[in-house]
Amino acid sequence: MTSDDDTVRPFHSRSIETYSALSPDQAEAVVGLLAEAARSDGQHPVSEQGRLRLRGGAREGVSHLLLTVDGELVGYAQLEDTDPVEAPAAELVVHPSHRGHGHGRALGSALLAASGKRLRVWAHGGHSAARHLAQVLGLTLFRELRQMRRPLTDLELPEPKLPDGVTVRTFVPGRDDAAWLTVNAAAFAHHPEQGSLTQRDLDDRMSEPWFDPAGFFLAEREGELVGFHWTKVHATEGIGEVYVLGVAPGAQGGGLGKSLTTIGLRHLAARGLSTAMLYVDADNKSAVSVYERLGFVTHETDLMYRTET
Structure with missing residues (x-):
């Protein structure tokens, strides 16, 4: 959510249209708007998942709102209504040069x-x-997502000690998809965004230029997937990300998560990257503590607001 509105002024030419899918031209215009906002604000105004939804046709429960003035796109919002329990989730942005007008x-x-x-x-x-x-808008704060970072140039982590019977290999696209989706859903059953990923969501990510299976580590015991660490490289910024780290419920508590974290960080450091980053919910005290012990500190925060329930 990005805006600096103080007052609502009349705009007779302002219109908001809602679409279930964007045309290629509309998607391109939204991408340009998001890029302008990112340059102005210092971070993306819409999440990676939201940006992936801009192309590829309609998706169940997803709507795109385009705000135009005199035919020019100056605002965008995305609404997702797929969670059977939680309220619909949204992101919105106004072009930096059109803020302050109630858009x-x-x-x-x-x-x-x-x-x-x-x-x-x-x-x-x-x-x-x-x-x-x-x-x-009458919304109240209820969630804080932290981005944490640490340097990789001085990385000194001991050799990871895997639990008995656990081995680690890299992801094989097409072969490991179903098993990964199953473990991801179980590991993130409490997490509405991550735990609900589908094959289409996975395909979207595997088609991105940054995808590299050599940085996607799977932990197995007796041929069964029990954990994973998917890393991501932001090449332009020289940053490596602990993209998704998950452990199957039955394998938690044995140090596998820490070992997988170490394996991924060592991989990112070997790529010559200067910094590692990750996202974690502020109220996940145990995870925050683990990452702090690994040298991560809070870099910035994303906040989620909601209507009173």
Whole structure:
């Protein structure tokens, strides 16, 4: 959520249209808008999952809201209503040169109407303007996602000690998809975004330029997948990411997560990357503690607001 609205001023030419899928031209225009906002704000205004949904046709439960003024795209919002329990989730952004004119509030109001006033909205970076917009829309803070970082140039981690009977290999696309999706769903059953990934979501990621199975580590015991560490390289920034780290419920508590973390960090350091990053919920105290002991510190935060329930 990115905006700096203070007042709502009349815009007779402003319109908001909702689409289940974007045309190639519409998707390209949204990508350009997101890029301008990222350059201005210092981080992406829409999550990776949201950006992947811009192309590839309609997706169940996903809507795209385009706000235009005089035919020019100046605002975008995405609404996802796929969780059977949680309120629909949204992200929104207004072009940096068009802020301060009520467009963010207009998009937020449209999202509230579309969701039946049951809404969760991300504010990436937690900027004060986004906090103000959340307040104007009647939303309250309920989730904090931390981005943590540590340098890799001085990485000194001991050899990982895997639990008895566990071996580690790399992911094989097409062969390991189903097993990974099953363990991912079990490991993140409490996590609405990660735990609900489908084959289409996995295919989207494997088709991205950054995908490299050599950095996707699988832990097995007697041929059964029990954990994984999927790393990601942000080549332009020289940053390696602990992209997804999961351990099957029956294999937790034996140090496998720490060992997989070490294996992934060593891989990223060997690639010559200067920094490692990861995302973790602030209320996941045990995970935050593990990462802090590994030298990670909080770099920035994403905040999620919601309507009162």
